[in-house]
Amino acid sequence: MKRLANGGRIDRSHKVTFSFDGKRLSGFRGDTLASALVANNISLVGRSFKYHRPRGIMSAGPEEPNALVTLGVADRREPNIPATTVELVDGLVSESQNRWPSLGFDIQSINSWFSPFLAAGFYYKTFMGPTRGSWMFYEHYIRKAAGLGRASDLPDPDRYEVRHLFADVVIIGSGPAGLSAALAAAQAGARVTLVEQDFLLGGSLLSEPTKGAAQIWLDEISTRLGSMPNVTILRRNIAFGVYDGNVIGMVEEHGHQKADPSPDVPRQTLSLLRAKAIVYATGAIERPLIFASNDRPGVMLASAVRTYLNRYSVLTGTNVLIATDNDSAYSTAWDLIAAGAKVSIIDSRAAVSRDVLQRARKSGVDVRFESWVTKAVGGKHVIGALIAGPNGKQKHGCDLIAVSGGWSPTVHLTSHRGVKPVYREDIDAFVPGRLSESEFVVGALAGDFASSQVAERGFQIGLEAAEFCGLKKPARHPPLLDLREDISKNEGTIPRTAKASIAKGKAFVDFQMDVTASDIALAHREGFVSIEHLKRYTTLGMGTDQGKTSNFHGLSAMAGLRSSSVVEVGTTTFRPPYTPLAMGALAGRRIGHHYKPIRRTPMHDWHVANSGRMLETGLWMRPWFYSTAGRDVETAYVKEMRIVRESAGLMDISTLGKIELQGPGAATLLDRVYVNGFASLQIGRARYGVMLRDDGIVFDDGTTTRIDEQRFFMTTSTAKAGDVMSRLEFLLETAWKDLDVSLTSVSDEWAAMSIAGPKSREILSAAFEDLDFSNDNLPHMGSLEGTFGGKPLRVLRLSFSGERAYEVYVGSTQGEELWKHLLEVGDRFGLRPYGLEALGALRIEKGHIAGPEIDGRTALDDLRLRRMAGKRQGFVGDVLSRREALNDPKRAHLVGLQSVDTGKRLRGGALLFRPGDKLEGHGLGRVTSVTYSPTLNSWVGLALLARDASIEGAEVLATYPMNNETVRARIVSPVFLDSSGERFRG
Numbered sequence: 009m010k011r012l013a014n015g016g017r018i019d020r021s022h023k024v025t026f027s028f029d030g031k032r033l034s035g036f037r038g039d040t041l042a043s044a045l046v047a048n049n050i051s052l053v054g055r056s057f058k059y060h061r062p063r064g065i066m067s068a069g070p071e072e073p074n075a076l077v078t079l080g081v082a083d084r085r086e087p088n089i090p091a092t093t094v095e096l097v098d099g100l101v102s103e104s105q106n107r108w109p110s111l112g113f114d115i116q117s118i119n120s121w122f123s124p125f126l127a128a129g130f131y132y133k134t135f136m137g138p139t140r141g142s143w144m145f146y147e148h149y150i151r152k153a154a155g156l157g158r159a160s161d162l163p164d165p166d167r168y169e170v171r172h173l174f175a176d177v178v179i180i181g182s183g184p185a186g187l188s189a190a191l192a193a194a195q196a197g198a199r200v201t202l203v204e205q206d207f208l209l210g211g212s213l214l215s216e217p218t219k220g221a222a223q224i225w226l227d228e229i230s231t232r233l234g235s236m237p238n239v240t241i242l243r244r245n246i247a248f249g250v251y252d253g254n255v256i257g258m259v260e261e262h263g264h265q266k267a268d269p270s271p272d273v274p275r276q277t278l279s280l281l282r283a284k285a286i287v288y289a290t291g292a293i294e295r296p297l298i299f300a301s302n303d304r305p306g307v308m309l310a311s312a313v314r315t316y317l318n319r320y321s322v323l324t325g326t327n328v329l330i331a332t333d334n335d336s337a338y339s340t341a342w343d344l345i346a347a348g349a350k351v352s353i354i355d356s357r358a359a360v361s362r363d364v365l366q367r368a369r370k371s372g373v374d375v376r377f378e379s380w381v382t383k384a385v386g387g388k389h390v391i392g393a394l395i396a397g398p399n400g401k402q403k404h405g406c407d408l409i410a411v412s413g414g415w416s417p418t419v420h421l422t423s424h425r426g427v428k429p430v431y432r433e434d435i436d437a438f439v440p441g442r443l444s445e446s447e448f449v450v451g452a453l454a455g456d457f458a459s460s461q462v463a464e465r466g467f468q469i470g471l472e473a474a475e476f477c478g479l480k481k482p483a484r485h486p487p488l489l490d491l492r493e494d495i496s497k498n499e500g501t502i503p504r505t506a507k508a509s510i511a512k513g514k515a516f517v518d519f520q521m522d523v524t525a526s527d528i529a530l531a532h533r534e535g536f537v538s539i540e541h542l543k544r545y546t547t548l549g550m551g552t553d554q555g556k557t558s559n560f561h562g563l564s565a566m567a568g569l570r571s572s573s574v575v576e577v578g579t580t581t582f583r584p585p586y587t588p589l590a591m592g593a594l595a596g597r598r599i600g601h602h603y604k605p606i607r608r609t610p611m612h613d614w615h616v617a618n619s620g621r622m623l624e625t626g627l628w629m630r631p632w633f634y635s636t637a638g639r640d641v642e643t644a645y646v647k648e649m650r651i652v653r654e655s656a657g658l659m660d661i662s663t664l665g666k667i668e669l670q671g672p673g674a675a676t677l678l679d680r681v682y683v684n685g686f687a688s689l690q691i692g693r694a695r696y697g698v699m700l701r702d703d704g705i706v707f708d709d710g711t712t713t714r715i716d717e718q719r720f721f722m723t724t725s726t727a728k729a730g731d732v733m734s735r736l737e738f739l740l741e742t743a744w745k746d747l748d749v750s751l752t753s754v755s756d757e758w759a760a761m762s763i764a765g766p767k768s769r770e771i772l773s774a775a776f777e778d779l780d781f782s783n784d785n786l787p788h789m790g791s792l793e794g795t796f797g798g799k800p801l802r803v804l805r806l807s808f809s810g811e812r813a814y815e816v817y818v819g820s821t822q823g824e825e826l827w828k829h830l831l832e833v834g835d836r837f838g839l840r841p842y843g844l845e846a847l848g849a850l851r852i853e854k855g856h857i858a859g860p861e862i863d864g865r866t867a868l869d870d871l872r873l874r875r876m877a878g879k880r881q882g883f884v885g886d887v888l889s890r891r892e893a894l895n896d897p898k899r900a901h902l903v904g905l906q907s908v909d910t911g912k913r914l915r916g917g918a919l920l921f922r923p924g925d926k927l928e929g930h931g932l933g934r935v936t937s938v939t940y941s942p943t944l945n946s947w948v949g950l951a952l953l954a955r956d957a958s959i960e961g962a963e964v965l966a967t968y969p970m971n972n973e974t975v976r977a978r979i980v981s982p983v984f985l986d987s988s989g990e991r992f993r994g
Contacts (some may be wrong), residue, residue: 011047016037017318018320026101027100027102029102033050038320041091041100042068042072043316045075051306052112053065055104055114055117059514060114063303065308065312068215068319072090073519073557076157077094079267080267093587098266099268101366105158127530127544128546167271168592171278175198175240175282177285178202178286179202179470181289181453182289183451183453183462184459184462186204187230187486188463188466190202197238198479201231202239203245203247203256207243214315215314215319216491245261249421250421251601253282254447258279259277259593261287262276276590284972286446289419289466290446291417292416293556296411298413300513302411302516304388307409310410313410324342324346326350327350328349330410331381331409333414337410353368355377357378359377379396380397391406392405408623415435415437415457417438428441428579434897448472450462518546518551525849531566536569536986539577542566552587552968611660611823613824618841619635620632630844634648637842646849646940651838652842655766658839659763663726664725664760665730666754667720668719668750672748681884683699683873686712686720691714693789694805696709704889708731710724711803723815736751758819759818759819761826763813764814771811772831774837779792781803792805808850810851852938855984860937861937868954870899897956905951906978914941914966916937917934923963933952934951958979962976
């Protein structure tokens, strides 16, 4: 065990058990999975992506590139989670990944022997040779080797939530800068939200010893913030993206309670936090150093070594070699020595300050300057290092190499809205560029590393953020914080990278994607010198860690190879998310039937209770067919069709869009949006109309009834109900502001049903004895007003099936009552309900167009509707509907098809060819709608066919490549039944 007997910020009174690769282990509350593994002396935690090299824990935060594990089992299996971000909970099941048959012995580690063939861009090159078909051979093996962990293919049993939050000032990060900013803004009167990805507040202060100035300051500030009612502290919330309007995307982890949450507890919550002002206090990430075998277990960031020691009371090594180019690593040395470790330091700089050097000598630390590590020695763990310096090359024995290559401010969130970071030579790093007036940066992110400066500057920034929100009250400064640390100017990574590339062995720049210094050199030789090209060619920074520890080294190495500056090379583009997100968190509850809102008609419950087989059509649930007519749809819809043709059928049409138009300009509006005129429509009559888009393409069709002089009742197709309403509102608000028209969507106010068939009039007359349904009183395309149960009733005589038919409208709350009443009265006439499949078949027989024909690509002439417009002008889409392209004789137009191959069915979407033509390409047209017609005893369909091939009586071939089917069909009129209209006019 590497756990010290005391110290740390863990709760030793609460023991936690967990497993790793089947081995039962223990830790304490307050541990992460990574700290618990280190405490249990487990250094080998995974294998690398490409070469399957042994890898250990490198960092202590979300920048971890190596220690990716799979959590959970079965349907809760979640891969590629950094062990450094997993809060240890009782019963946690974890396993290493990307290895077989075991972590200790991985057969695919043989890949290292073939590394010359797996260098940068190897997969691109497999696309090209040595023969044209090579990729087909390689593809299987490359795809099989891709990825790291294996996700579950079972449905996710967990719940995910989405919430919306609001604040005046949002502070991202709870280090000394963030805490000071939050205190200042809150005292100024702002509603403050403090966002922290960790389960403890403190940021970099958590790496400080628990007994000292850092902990005293942290306790006081945390207590003050916790007592303020206008401060909301969000722990375990990772801010993954910043978007327009100061919207911050966050995901909250709820896994801190137990490994498998109960059903009433969400696994994660996605929050959209809207802020007036944002203070970024996201800190900085320590960089590794580049040398051969720098990926071995036992090579760690110096800051991580210090974090494990002071926060988790874990001594990661007893004989430690610290390799650095800045002063920050010396703090790690002092703490290690205090814990009883032996420490040696090699510094690539020529000298350090006198105070630092004196403290090192007083502590008995061996410090060598102008020296660097050229290679880590060891297999599955470090046992030493090769060092180069003024005295030549030497071997140094150690069990841990703590490296510090300087610090990179965490600029990701500040770059998500397109702001490029800028380079500061004094700290050899990039800091955020110029942000908007509502955004502020502070702390290490701004390039300030001394605690005394950070806390004071954070307080001032908090006041400025509150003042931006219009809030300014006196604020009491926090206590002084001075940890007496310093960050000297880095030497720079270009020389070390160049030297490392000469060393024998692989010197890794991107640990997760196995990108080495030699890969970058190869990319340079092959012409991929742009940093964006380098990224994609080598996959540098394309892993789940998004290159948090590798990006700066990569661009520095390219700058050295190009003999240019880091500024000239620039940075890659940072995009959300900052860390990987679970798809479940993004989806929230929008899964299954909750993906979109489900709409049900007023008669829905009756359909379900009376053998209605429901079908999801857009947002609506509609009866597909009724099992009382047949066990399957093929049998049921034919029987339902016959019922409509021979007696009468009742269809639920409540899904139609319904819009009420009122005002002196209503008739004019209809005249402008429909291709056929409506101003002349008489009161009590209805008219079928077609709308066009601005480009002359058919938009929608429907009927509109004139209720009185200034009042109209419009129905639209189910699919376009919302679009038509939005379109009319847009035109009235922009193009025709002079029209005095009131629009109201009443789709949900009316229950609607269609009764169709030869006996429909008799049934309605029996159901409503006080209304006159004779031809004289209610002719085709007429309307009738009445009452049902004392409530308004509207009857329109319209036909979509080709039979005499009526649309009956009543208030939604009375829909089921009227439905039952009609079925009860109509029972002796043979009235039965029919579903959507039968309705579609009936309309095809009659040649009525619907959604498959009005698909956003067809014009008036295509659908044989030009005569509706006649010589009218001035309607929407008029001018462009007459353009040459839409009236080209070669364009397809509507025809009917009847199969002449006995026993063969037509298929919707089939392509049409002349007999003898080669069956390739898009053909002369396509079949849009098909059905089996019991009236004609054959398969029939509507199609769009090139006009020069549309000769009635001629044959075409309808081929359906997906099933390798070809059917002979005869071109006929699209009206298969009752072309004279005797049935629906009778």
